[in-house]
Amino acid sequence: MTVEPVVQERKRRPWVTLLGVLIALLIGLLLAEGLVRAADALGVVDLSPSLAELPAASQDEIVELSGDTALYISDPTLHHRMAANWSGVFPEEIVQEVGRSEVPIRTNSLGLRSPEVEYAKPAGTTRILVLGDSVAFGWGVRGEDTFASQLASLLAT
16 A cells, blocks of 8 residues: 655735735836936936926927917926917818818916816816826817817716
8 A cells, every 4th residue: 555645735825926026026116227327327328307407498499399479388397388378270281181171279277278277176076187298288189189178078977
């Protein structure tokens, strides 16, 4: 008669596996951060410039870049921003690319491309501010077609 050894299978708990993955991810991110900081210290890359540190553009530079004298204004902190209470239309060559004839642009009193909002948030109101580049702005599309407007409509339902 032979006796076979009993092999017990180790049950690995899911949270232990998840914890291991999270720790490995954290270590990887810390190593990447360390490498980037070392590269900056050695002069391989320069991480010092930021948008806030760039000199504010003059109104002439903004006009030259945007083709419009009023939509963008110089800002010492943000470099430039949209003017408050501005209205106009996108240049014709831009809207023709998306198959439109005329696309209006309007900003509210805060310089945002959205309907007017009170500066002081009313109780029980949730606000989401969308910041970004020309995609967030909705370059070439009507205000109601921007993803921020579509998001607001979806969240309101």
